[in-house]
Amino acid sequence: MTSPATARVVASIALLTAILLPAMPSHAGTTTGPHGEQAVPAASLTLTPEEEAQIRAGKHTAALAWHTPSDYTAAVDRGAHDEFARLGIEVVAVTDAGFDAAKQKSDVETIMAKRPSILLSLPVDPDTAPEVYKPALEAGTKVAFVDNAPTGFVQGTDYVTIVSDDLFQMGEKAADAMANAIGGKGEIGYLFHDANFYVTNQRDGAFKATIEAKYPDIKIVAEQGLADPAHAEEIIHAFMTKHPDLAAVYVTWAEPAEFVLAALRNGGNSETKIVTLDLSEPLALDMVQGGNVAAIVADEAYAIGATLARAAAASLLDKTLEPFYAVNALAVTKDTIKEGWFQSLHRDPPATLTGG
Amino acid sequence: MAGRLASQLSAVRAVDPSRYVVYVGFVLILVGFSIALKDDGFLTVRNLLNIVQQTTPITVMAIGMVFVLTAGEIDLSIGSIVAISALLAAMVLRQYGWPLGAAAGLAAGVAIGAINGGLVAYLRLPSFLVTLATMGLLAGVARWLTDLQSVPITNDLFNALFGAGKLFGVPSLVLWTLATVALGHFVFQETRYGAHVHAIGDSAPSARAVGIKVDRVRFSVMALSGLCAGLAGILYAGRLHGARYTLGETDLLTVIAAVIVGGTRLNGGIGSVMGALIGSLLMGLLNNGLILMGLSVSEQLMVRGLIILAAITLTLRETAR
Known part of the structure; x- marks a missing residue:
């Protein structure tokens, strides 16, 4: 159990890192993930035609559990839908938690009744999120996240990857x-x-x-x-x-x-x-x-959704993925x-x- | 005298048709989803149990709200009480163990409810305005308590008791629903206190004239509502293995909708705990079924809104007869 004091120290270090990293000279500046992961360009994640055919043949399903409605969420959602359609993966459920962690838990539980092969989500609250995604993990669903992962989850075993902005x-x-x-x-x-x-x-x-x-x-x-x-x-x-x-x-x-x-x-x-x-x-x-x-x-934002969908689909083939992908800015x-x-x-x- | 009043009132309620509308509506929607979603895992024990568990905090708050509305008052602060109770339980639990943590959460709920009740009953302030103010005040307190940070709960017993645990194969949240509804229904329908709540909602002056301690009942329903919201906060914390300042933030309207659909009148005198349970399950059923139907989020919101509107229209037409 983490004591409040330890948690505060960890949080302070994380905050300092977040503030200091970008403050370095521009050539040394990079985007890092929530756990300090190095960002890998989203465009580097590709599938071969054989892999795509294999995914299509699998007749997989996917569900999307978003955090809150916005222009941004809509674009991410569109990107995911389009990429899933391209890969022959049917989207069977979409939910929106309205920034409510308890609603997001209910959403994921409900979604699991359809036993999707893939779940894409943006966790409302990383600290309480482990409980939210537990039913998906137990069912063996491949889970991939936008921006952040539940506290304590391990990339590669508990979740596929994180995709975010650069x-x-x-x-x-x-x-x-x-x-x-x-x-x-x-x-x-x-x-x-x-x-x-x-x-x-x-x-x-x-x-x-x-x-x-x-x-x-x-x-x-x-x-x-x-x-x-x-x-x-x-x-x-x-x-x-x-x-x-x-x-x-x-x-x-x-x-x-x-x-x-x-x-x-x-x-x-x-x-x-x-x-x-x-x-x-x-x-x-x-x-x-x-x-x-x-x-x-x-x-x-659209590319975040598309990359996330592609990464989750790739994980169905047990393809090794980077822990943190970032899309371009313009x-x-x-x-x-x-x-x-x-x-x-x-x-x-x-x-x-x-x-x- | 009060005993006679109670028996008269329960005789009136026994023929109240508004209480059947919600049951019929509930069954219709259940059957509808069962047919439409027969291959989508809707009609599995797990999914149906999920619905009961997801709605447990709403059901618990709805029970308190039935008492409050029937007495002619309202409590808008329940959502904020949920957050404070959950956060306090999580914080106290870390230092002093889960029994004190749970007690702290409940005590916070009762205490806030009692403050609301004191202002309403003894300072004669309208409950709408009092709880509107405390709702905002408490939302600020919840943010301030942990400086917007979530508090994880790692105590397995607490999490099992108030969250994902089971007793003889029955999920603990289902047991909480059964226990609180049974108790609430009994107190509301079968006790002298329940009759007093009905009486002052019907007509406070008449109730006072027959010797009912109107102020005390008003005070107590607000405290009871606080207690229910406090318990809801603990149930959320157990379910999520942690507390967060946003818990309960969006629950107020769901609770009111559940209670009204369940046949409780917004301006007092008539209420139903069983109806509130069905109303709450109906809300959960709608969320669940519409998601499983694969509707987009916008479509889910529109369909849910229309169904709730239809349910309230039917219920209110019956209640008004």
């Missing part, structure tokens, strides 16, 4: 896109997520590390953490008051960036550029109209909106963005 690459691409937007020099603001959340921590850290290591002529002159997206407006006001000539501002994710955009617009500021992460229609609309938003960095700009949107979410951008 978080470092997302921050790095945001830095490159910003440098590109402001001509490689100027004063910028940095609005990061002030919380213990390994996804945003890695992305923010990678942005900052890349700017500092790769772009000596860009200076971060204003820096502020944010816990509640609604406060982004106040923070950007403070930035602009102190630094009226701010060339650009990095915002940790799309929701606070929408507040930052609103504040800049209300202040009549059309000069300061915004770079943020995760696709959002209002921000993209401003970008295609030549407003403040210069670039939005996105992950290949910077979407005014000129690449159509391709970028499709690459990330595997659907066309809303008509408002393409003038359609």
Whole structure:
């Protein structure tokens, strides 16, 4: 039994690792998995035509137990469905836990009545998740995870693999896109997520590390953490008051960036550029109209689902898999909106963005 | 006098048709799923037992809610009590063993319920507003208790007793359902206290006039609801081998839907513990069957919403007669 003190030490070390790793110079920066696994490119996971035929012949079934509904989940789900269809695997059940660990346990129990060969899932809470996935393990179902695995589970025996974003690459691409937007020099603001959340921590850290290591002529002159997206407006006001000539501002994710955009617009500021992460229609609309938003960095959410499905199918053939696969990140700009949107979410951008 | 009242009330309830609607609906849906999903593992003992086990915390909370609603009150704070009770049980258990852990969880439930009850009965505040406030307050406390961290429970006895254990081959959660429903039904239908709860929900002034201690009953139903939510929290913790601040967060509406579908009137005077059990099982049955039908999540939500709406419409039409 782990004592609370030990748990706290372990958590602190994990947190420090998460913060320090991306803070290293950009060439040394890599995305790591929740247990420090090295990220392997998702594209490296392939199946030979023989393997695919073998999988198809197996008449396997799959179930998907997601954590909460979102654009992102929908794209991951689409990727998994399409890849399973390609491999002749029937999807027999899909559930959504609404971020409730107890509901996710019920979902998995229910799913197991159909005895699927494969279960794909994103655990709501890694600490209580071992109980959630126990029925699947007992039934010999191959389980593969997005982002995180249940505490204490061993890759290769208890689960197939983890597939996630390349978080470092997302921050790095945001830095490159910003440098590109402001001509490689100027004063910028940095609005990061002030919380213990390994996804945003890695992305923010990678942005900052890349700017500092790769772009000596860009200076971060204003820096502020944010816990509640609604406060982004106040923070950007403070930035602009102190630094009226701010060339650009990095915002940790799309929701606070929408507040930052609103504040800049209300202040009549059309000069300061915004770079943020995760696709959002209002921000993209401003970008295609030549407003403040210069670039939005996105992950290949669709590819996460497709890779996860492929990995789980490969495990049915007892193929050896890496413990942690990461998909690519891409910077979407005014000129690449159509391709970028499709690459990330595997659907066309809303008509408002393409003038359609 | 109270004895006569009790016998009169049970005579009225014996012919209350609203109590049959839910049973008929339940059987219809059960048969429907059994036919539609006959090759999908729906009608296996394991799957049906799963449904009972998955709904046990909802059933336990629903029993408390039947008393609260029948007395003309409401308790919106049950979801937050679940999280606090589960977290406290998990924390105390680590230091002092499982009996004290379980006791701490239950005590937290009763104590919070008693605070709600005190404000409602003695300060004469509306239960809707009191529990709306405590719901938010307690959600904050649950987040603060462990700083958003989950607390694993590794005590096998606790996890067996309140979670995945079995006694003579019967899962412990099924036993908890049977025991709490039997006790709740008995107290609600057969005791003087149950008759008082009905009476003050029907008409508090009349109840007071015949000598029923209205304030005390109001206080007690809120405390009872807290106790039930506390037990639900412990059952969740046992089931998940751990506690988390989000436990119970989304349960309030499911509990209210289960209770109303089961023939309990939202504004007091009429209630049914057996109906609440069936209502709760119906909610679990719907979740289970719609997932096994292979519907997408959006489709599951729409179909479930429509069926619950239909069930409530039928029940309320019968209750209003």
